[in-house]
Amino acid sequence: MNKLKAIFGGGNNNNSSGNSKKQSHSKTVGTSETNRDKNTKMASMESKLRNLTVSGSPRSAEMDYAFGGDAVPRQQVGDDSVRVDEQVFLDEGGEFPAEQLVENSGSFSSSMSVSSACSSDMILSDEATDDVPITETAINGPSSFFNEQEEITDYFLVDKIGEGAFSRVFRAKPVGDSFLAKNYKEVAIKVIKKDHLTPVATATTAAGGAGNTEKLSTKEQVLKEVTLHKIVSGNCPNVVKFIDFKETRSYYYIVQELLKGGEIFNVIVKFTYFSEDLSRHIIRQLGVAVKHLHSIGIVHRDIKPENLLYEPIKYIANPHPKLRESDDPNTKLDEGVFILGVGSGGIGTVKLTDFGLSKQIYHDNTKTPCGTVGYTAPEVVKDERYSMQVDLWGIGCVLYTMLCGFPPFYDDKIDVLTEKISRGEYTFLSPWWDEISDGAKNCVRNLLEVNPEKRYDIDEFLADPWLNKYDSEVNLKSRKKSRVPVVPERSKIRKSSTHKKKMMQMFRNEDPSILYSPAAVVMRDAFDVSNAVQRIEEAKKLSPRARHANLYSLNEEEDEEGLDDKMQFNEELESHNLNEQNFPLSLNASTIVQRRKEKQGKLMDNMVAEVVSV
Numbered sequence: 001m002n003k004l005k006a007i008f009g010g011g012n013n014n015n016s017s018g019n020s021k022k023q024s025h026s027k028t029v030g031t032s033e034t035n036r037d038k039n040t041k042m043a044s045m046e047s048k049l050r051n052l053t054v055s056g057s058p059r060s061a062e063m064d065y066a067f068g069g070d071a072v073p074r075q076q077v078g079d080d081s082v083r084v085d086e087q088v089f090l091d092e093g094g095e096f097p098a099e100q101l102v103e104n105s106g107s108f109s110s111s112m113s114v115s116s117a118c119s120s121d122m123i124l125s126d127e128a129t130d131d132v133p134i135t136e137t138a139i140n141g142p143s144s145f146f147n148e149q150e151e152i153t154d155y156f157l158v159d160k161i162g163e164g165a166f167s168r169v170f171r172a173k174p175v176g177d178s179f180l181a182k183n184y185k186e187v188a189i190k191v192i193k194k195d196h197l198t199p200v201a202t203a204t205t206a207a208g209g210a211g212n213t214e215k216l217s218t219k220e221q222v223l224k225e226v227t228l229h230k231i232v233s234g235n236c237p238n239v240v241k242f243i244d245f246k247e248t249r250s251y252y253y254i255v256q257e258l259l260k261g262g263e264i265f266n267v268i269v270k271f272t273y274f275s276e277d278l279s280r281h282i283i284r285q286l287g288v289a290v291k292h293l294h295s296i297g298i299v300h301r302d303i304k305p306e307n308l309l310y311e312p313i314k315y316i317a318n319p320h321p322k323l324r325e326s327d328d329p330n331t332k333l334d335e336g337v338f339i340l341g342v343g344s345g346g347i348g349t350v351k352l353t354d355f356g357l358s359k360q361i362y363h364d365n366t367k368t369p370c371g372t373v374g375y376t377a378p379e380v381v382k383d384e385r386y387s388m389q390v391d392l393w394g395i396g397c398v399l400y401t402m403l404c405g406f407p408p409f410y411d412d413k414i415d416v417l418t419e420k421i422s423r424g425e426y427t428f429l430s431p432w433w434d435e436i437s438d439g440a441k442n443c444v445r446n447l448l449e450v451n452p453e454k455r456y457d458i459d460e461f462l463a464d465p466w467l468n469k470y471d472s473e474v475n476l477k478s479r480k481k482s483r484v485p486v487v488p489e490r491s492k493i494r495k496s497s498t499h500k501k502k503m504m505q506m507f508r509n510e511d512p513s514i515l516y517s518p519a520a521v522v523m524r525d526a527f528d529v530s531n532a533v534q535r536i537e538e539a540k541k542l543s544p545r546a547r548h549a550n551l552y553s554l555n556e557e558e559d560e561e562g563l564d565d566k567m568q569f570n571e572e573l574e575s576h577n578l579n580e581q582n583f584p585l586s587l588n589a590s591t592i593v594q595r596r597k598e599k600q601g602k603l604m605d606n607m608v609a610e611v612v613s614v
């Protein structure tokens with residue numbers, strides 16, 4: 001059977017079995033339904049989706065599929081934190097009650113310096129004030145349904161808030177009157193079931209190790225992720241804080257600061273794109289996180305909207321919502337009033353997470369490259385720079401996507417897509433980019449520069465003029481002069497090429513038969529492929545010495561002759577199950593969880609093949 005069909009479901013298969021949080025958008029419409037049935041169903045699903053995504057993270061009644069069905073009543077994290085119905089009006093000379101709006105905002109004003117933001121004595125704690133620490137008896141409550149609760153007593157697992165390829169993530173409360181219970185009302189715990197890990201590094205990690213196949217597939221990789229997370233999390237307000245790590249008979253528990261908003265990804269889907277101010281607000285905080293990582297010799301290598309979590313702030317409705325000409329006024333949700341240093345669209349502080357693909361390039365204290373005897377030859381400096389530059393590419397992709405609502409690189413065909421990415425072929429598509437400022441475009445251009453030597457480095461990015469000048473400062477003044485609403489008349493959307501039409505259908509829901517979900521799934525995949533291709537491109541540019549120095553290979557035995565780029569490339573694509581001519585865009589697209597399960601299966605196959613060949 002065609003692998004894609006197997007993976008993404010062929011014919012009328014609705015794939016209702018594989019469900020995850022990420023799949024809550026992924027319902028499909030059966031082809032036998034009448035149009036009326038379809039419309040009714042879709043309208044109801046759409047309204048459900050809208051409701052569910054209000055506070056950033058969609059929830060699903062079927063979230064428990066992957067690990068065997070926990071029947072626990074769930075509640076949306078941050079349900080009570082963000083309200084879209086609040087009407088706070090901005091008027092001439094009106095004051096923003098910023099201090100009342102911010103619940104947990106540590107975001108940057110344009111005047112704050114990066115070094116002050118990441119000061120080493122900054123204390124990041126979520127002080128327990130009103131919540132009485134829950135006691136052991138509470139563990140007899142509903143969360144005892146979670147299998148993961150059975151082996152841990154220090155934390156009470158309240159509800160499941162996320163899911164990765166090898167993990168489930170829970171909102172939890174520290175139990176008793178421990179130091180942690182005093183300092184944290186709630187935490188997020190990523191639980192990895194040992195059974196789901198492969199026992200040794202596999203062949204797929206050997207050939208340069210550029211892919212997601214490296215991610216959390218062995219015990220070593222879990223420990224590596226934990227170690228790196230611990231190193232990076234201590235002193236930067238824009239990195240999710242690492243709190244604790246526990247190993248039991250069946251599980252690993254990675255305890256982290258809880259970000260109640262969830263993923264930035266979901267908010268992009270909700271608003272379809274962000275204003276330049278909100279984009280700046282988010283990307284600057286990401287820049288601060290990356291600056292921190294790079295300054296201590298760590299490269300993230302998987303920057304994407306899924307790995308950006310946020311603290312929610314209250315939504316403030318905008319009395320004069322500004323639409324772009326390409327917007328559909330019937331469906332475009334306004335992100336609300338932007339407040340400098342606070343945020344908008346419900347997004348306050350933004351933090352980077354997921355260090356599963358991160359690498360330590362050099363040791364912070366000695367500045368010597370990892371895996372080598374210390375030396376600082378020019379090629380080493382160059383290698384480090386190449387390695388770090390991958391993150392700037394990731395920042396460019398996120399910025400592009402936030403500004404217009406779709407990723408910079410896209411094609412139906414995977415080989416064409418990968419070619420476009422490696423050549424850096426993207427455009428500022430009209431009409432969606434028509435009203436975006438030249439400053440923003442210039443910033444994106446400098447980030448999506450295919451030559452890593454010419455690409456912005458993190459300091460150049462943080463000094464970018466567009467990044468440091470907020471529109472709201474200007475708008476507030478100009479609004480005082482005139483009270484004319486700034487909603488333009490909707491003009492006809494220009495006729496677009498087939499490519500543009502496709503983009504429109506996929507990413508802007510112009511086609512009524514497409515819900516948010518397929519576009520969202522495709523967007524996730526586009527990011528994964530883009531990041532993977534960049535990692536491969538970067539590895540190609542490294543000196544043989546750097547490869548040999550194990551910067552990019554987990555297999556120390558690997559001979560540099562064996563680092564065949566083509567093989568890396570194919571393995572990388574394999575890791576996404578996308579190594580086919582046709583990029584999967586069908587409405588019957590299966591879930592990320594299912595594809596990730598396939599990926600796990602593939603890892604096992606490769607391992608077996610490796611053993612047999614030895």
Ligand SMILES: Nc1ncnc2c1ncn2[C@@H]1O[C@H](COP(=O)(O)OP(=O)(O)OP(=O)(O)O)[C@@H](O)[C@H]1O
Nearest residue numbers: 161162163164165166167169188256257258259354
């Ligand atoms: N600290 C946190 N606060 C709130 N939600 C979180 C936190 N950590 C993770 N999540 C939620 O859980 C989801 C899965 O977490 P994470 O991405 O760390 O898992 P993963 O196994 O690395 O996933 P994958 O490898 O498939 O990308 C996140 O996308 C997010 O929605």
